[in-house]
Amino acid sequence: MKIEKILNGIVKKNENKILLVVMDGLGGLPDPETGKTELETAVKPNLDSFAKAGMCGLSIPVLPGITPGSGPAHLSLFGYDPIEHQIGRGVLEVLGIGMEMKKQDIAIRGNFATIDKNRTVIDRRAKRLPTEENRKIVEKLQGTIENIKNTEIIIRTVKEHRLAILLKGDNLSPYVSENDPQKEGLPLKKIIPLKEEAVYTAEVLNEFVERVEEILPGMDTNAKTILLRGFSGIPDIEPFEKRYLLKPACIAGYPMYKGLAKLVGMEVIDGLETIDDQIQALKDLYSDYDFFYLHYKKTDSAGEDGDFKKKIAAIEEFDEKISAIKHLKFEVMCITGDHSTPCLLKGHSWHPVPLVIVSKNSLSDDVDRLTERACAKGILGTIQATSIMYLLLANALKLEKFGA
Amino acid sequence: MKIEKILNGIVKKNENKILLVVMDGLGGLPDPETGKTELETAVKPNLDSFAKAGMCGLSIPVLPGITPGSGPAHLSLFGYDPIEHQIGRGVLEVLGIGMEMKKQDIAIRGNFATIDKNRTVIDRRAKRLPTEENRKIVEKLQGTIENIKNTEIIIRTVKEHRLAILLKGDNLSPYVSENDPQKEGLPLKKIIPLKEEAVYTAEVLNEFVERVEEILPGMDTNAKTILLRGFSGIPDIEPFEKRYLLKPACIAGYPMYKGLAKLVGMEVIDGLETIDDQIQALKDLYSDYDFFYLHYKKTDSAGEDGDFKKKIAAIEEFDEKISAIKHLKFEVMCITGDHSTPCLLKGHSWHPVPLVIVSKNSLSDDVDRLTERACAKGILGTIQATSIMYLLLANALKLEKFGA
Numbered sequence: 001m002k003i004e005k006i007l008n009g010i011v012k013k014n015e016n017k018i019l020l021v022v023m024d025g026l027g028g029l030p031d032p033e034t035g036k037t038e039l040e041t042a043v044k045p046n047l048d049s050f051a052k053a054g055m056c057g058l059s060i061p062v063l064p065g066i067t068p069g070s071g072p073a074h075l076s077l078f079g080y081d082p083i084e085h086q087i088g089r090g091v092l093e094v095l096g097i098g099m100e101m102k103k104q105d106i107a108i109r110g111n112f113a114t115i116d117k118n119r120t121v122i123d124r125r126a127k128r129l130p131t132e133e134n135r136k137i138v139e140k141l142q143g144t145i146e147n148i149k150n151t152e153i154i155i156r157t158v159k160e161h162r163l164a165i166l167l168k169g170d171n172l173s174p175y176v177s178e179n180d181p182q183k184e185g186l187p188l189k190k191i192i193p194l195k196e197e198a199v200y201t202a203e204v205l206n207e208f209v210e211r212v213e214e215i216l217p218g219m220d221t222n223a224k225t226i227l228l229r230g231f232s233g234i235p236d237i238e239p240f241e242k243r244y245l246l247k248p249a250c251i252a253g254y255p256m257y258k259g260l261a262k263l264v265g266m267e268v269i270d271g272l273e274t275i276d277d278q279i280q281a282l283k284d285l286y287s288d289y290d291f292f293y294l295h296y297k298k299t300d301s302a303g304e305d306g307d308f309k310k311k312i313a314a315i316e317e318f319d320e321k322i323s324a325i326k327h328l329k330f331e332v333m334c335i336t337g338d339h340s341t342p343c344l345l346k347g348h349s350w351h352p353v354p355l356v357i358v359s360k361n362s363l364s365d366d367v368d369r370l371t372e373r374a375c376a377k378g379i380l381g382t383i384q385a386t387s388i389m390y391l392l393l394a395n396a397l398k399l400e401k402f403g404a
Numbered sequence: 405m406k407i408e409k410i411l412n413g414i415v416k417k418n419e420n421k422i423l424l425v426v427m428d429g430l431g432g433l434p435d436p437e438t439g440k441t442e443l444e445t446a447v448k449p450n451l452d453s454f455a456k457a458g459m460c461g462l463s464i465p466v467l468p469g470i471t472p473g474s475g476p477a478h479l480s481l482f483g484y485d486p487i488e489h490q491i492g493r494g495v496l497e498v499l500g501i502g503m504e505m506k507k508q509d510i511a512i513r514g515n516f517a518t519i520d521k522n523r524t525v526i527d528r529r530a531k532r533l534p535t536e537e538n539r540k541i542v543e544k545l546q547g548t549i550e551n552i553k554n555t556e557i558i559i560r561t562v563k564e565h566r567l568a569i570l571l572k573g574d575n576l577s578p579y580v581s582e583n584d585p586q587k588e589g590l591p592l593k594k595i596i597p598l599k600e601e602a603v604y605t606a607e608v609l610n611e612f613v614e615r616v617e618e619i620l621p622g623m624d625t626n627a628k629t630i631l632l633r634g635f636s637g638i639p640d641i642e643p644f645e646k647r648y649l650l651k652p653a654c655i656a657g658y659p660m661y662k663g664l665a666k667l668v669g670m671e672v673i674d675g676l677e678t679i680d681d682q683i684q685a686l687k688d689l690y691s692d693y694d695f696f697y698l699h700y701k702k703t704d705s706a707g708e709d710g711d712f713k714k715k716i717a718a719i720e721e722f723d724e725k726i727s728a729i730k731h732l733k734f735e736v737m738c739i740t741g742d743h744s745t746p747c748l749l750k751g752h753s754w755h756p757v758p759l760v761i762v763s764k765n766s767l768s769d770d771v772d773r774l775t776e777r778a779c780a781k782g783i784l785g786t787i788q789a790t791s792i793m794y795l796l797l798a799n800a801l802k803l804e805k806f807g808a
Contacts (some may be wrong), residue, residue: 029765029766029767054798058785062806063406063407063791063794064787064794064798065794065795065798065803066407066410066798066803067798067804067805067806068806068807069808070807070808074661083406083410086807092808093808096808141749255425310702344765345765347805349798350795350803351767363613369484372783373767373769376769376783376785382787384784
């Protein structure tokens with residue numbers, strides 16, 4: 001991004017504190033019966049009071065029309081270009097179940113699959129075996145295979161037929177081909193190096209698959225082999241603290257968001273199960289950090305379920321909880337979502353996300369409700385999500401003048 | 405553009421149909437007497453009903469302040485960056501008169517000019533000879549010169565002193581210099597190759613000019629030679645169907661717009677003389693395509709003439725005609741212009757263009773009129789014209805999630 005050319009020279013440290021509240025999947029679409037969106041229907045005096053006090057707008061997560069996954073959507077909010085910094089599928093799978101990942105590690109998405117004796121793929125999902133069965137197999141595999149050619153292999157159940165695998169060792173490379181033929185009725189492929197540097201990794205992985213195929217026939221399961229794809233290492237992202245001179249804390253409950261925060265170098269607070277835990281942590285840790293990322297998951301989950309009532313209830317629950325932080329002094333507070341998740345579409349969407357920034361160092365507007373259509377008329381206009389972080393820094397007076 | 409880095413991985417085919425209506429030169433400026441723009445004055449219940457049903461905004465054709473020609477303005481609407489993909493002047497001249505152009509062909513703009521016996525240019529426009537005279541000379545030239553050094557030469561009248569020339573053959577290159585000295589009183593220049601690969605093309609062109617100068621003195625005309633410029637080949641543009649997985653039809657009457665549609669790989673429906681023909685074609689071909697580009701010319705022509713009444717009449721005529729398609733089911737329909745053509749300026753302008761998108765998969769706003777000032781308050785805000793195509797795809801649910 002363009003701002004990276006000048007940021008380093010203008011960012012400065014001060015005492016001011018920033019709170020970034022991400023209500024996951026915040027934006028929605030109208031219920032066909034009422035003509036009102038989830039946000040337009042929910043009763044949320046506290047959230048609306050922030051909209052009234054602050055400046056409002058809409059935020060485009062990636063580009064107009066583009067529906068982002070959680071990874072790119074969060075990178076944008078954290079001020080990094082999500083197209084320049086693409087996070088591999090393997091990395092997201094590993095982060096999503098809370099595995100720790102270090103530089104040099106290679107993350108992989110795996111599927112249990114069924115093959116015949118000629119190694120032709122019969123079922124790419126091993127008849128979607130139950131998660132419990134997956135767990136048992138993984139326990140057996142992990143007990144037998146710990147290490148191949150000096151590379152440590154860590155295997156974890158995701159759910160049903162899905163696995164996450166982490167390779168830990170020296171000289172590993174993600175530039176290897178998949179063994180998944182993509183279609184049933186085709187033979188399993190050999191994993192081959194796509195770059196010179198990946199010869200060793202391909203050897204490790206081919207031996208891993210061989211070992212798995214020796215062990216599985218001895219178990220009562222449709223899983224006969226393992227399909228491997230999404231090989232990826234940790235993306236090269238400048239850490240938050242170095243980039244913004246902030247000491248950041250991640251106040252999230254779900255592994256995926258903790259993982260994403262860790263990717264950008266935030267300190268992740270563990271053991272936060274409920275929104276009450278999160279609000280308490282925010283109070284307890286108030287003095288220890290100067291940037292807080294607070295993630296609320298339920299709005300997205302309800303949207304994915306297509307459940308209007310549940311999403312409205314999730315908004316109203318959060319509205320009640322957030323009142324507890326009104327007495328904490330954040331020089332700048334932002335409430336937004338990483339993307340929209342309209343109940344009507346039962347999934348993430350491309351629609352710009354409501355956004356409010358409360359700061360005494362900017363002009364407020366006459367928007368007094370945190371809704372899609374009200375925020376569209378706000379003074380911030382419709383902006384790129386990647387701009388938000390810089391507006392927060394500016395409002396916290398942490399950006400010096402550019403040029404003389 | 406950035407989106408090109410991810411588009412290929414997320415675009416998908418489905419049954420939904422998209423209609424893009426381009427009212428050429430749509431936006432305007434106020435009549436000094438009434439203080440109202442053409443769109444604010446016209447009575448157009450159908451267009452306003454689309455504005456009411458849909459989401460509104462303004463679109464910037466190229467960049468703020470930049471007045472585009474039809475070429476760049478249309479490339480933007482089709483989702484291609486008009487600065488990255490510049491279309492040569494020769495190509496536009498050739499497309500504008502409906503000539504067919506293939507890969508490897510070189511298009512050229514030509515002028516008839518008057519020279520003296522030392523080949524000094526006396527009049528760069530040969531006293532703007534009448535179009536009829538131009539036609540007679542072209543007929544004679546084309547009858548005599550068909551082929552030079554195995555390159556086919558196609559010569560066509562544009563109007564007055566202007567010509568379009570197409571070279572068809574192997575090993576042609578546009579990298580040659582002009583023979584036009586740009587100023588009268590200077591000698592005609594020799595065409596020289598600007599790259600090694602263009603040696604042959606320069607030879608062909610110099611011989612062409614020589615042959616023309618042998619033939620013209622035998623005719624009763626001020627045209628004594630031909631000035632050649634704007635040498636250009638077809639730009640390398642990823643075809644619409646491959647890029648968007650759409651089957652597109654161009655429903656336009658004028659050669660220029662048919663040519664531009666052909667450049668991006670649309671199927672061009674021929675023989676459409678009137679807007680009635682166009683509307684009928686849209687109905688007849690409804691089942692055969694999933695993307696329709698409907699072009700309406702009269703709004704622009706009236707703007708170029710500076711004729712308020714005529715532009716208002718053009719808007720009202722289209723408003724009446726468009727009602728006939730209301731029963732056709734387009735999941736997504738967009739009405740906009742390629743650029744503004746205010747009567748006040750008698751030409752294209754840089755002003756953002758009114759835009760409405762009708763889709764059940766997005767939030768409508770409270771704008772209920774298709775005018776410049778009403779659309780400026782719409783929920784879409786002011787966006788780049790290049791974003792429109794991606795919003796149409798998103799609303800037609802043709803874009804999958806980016807990242808996990």
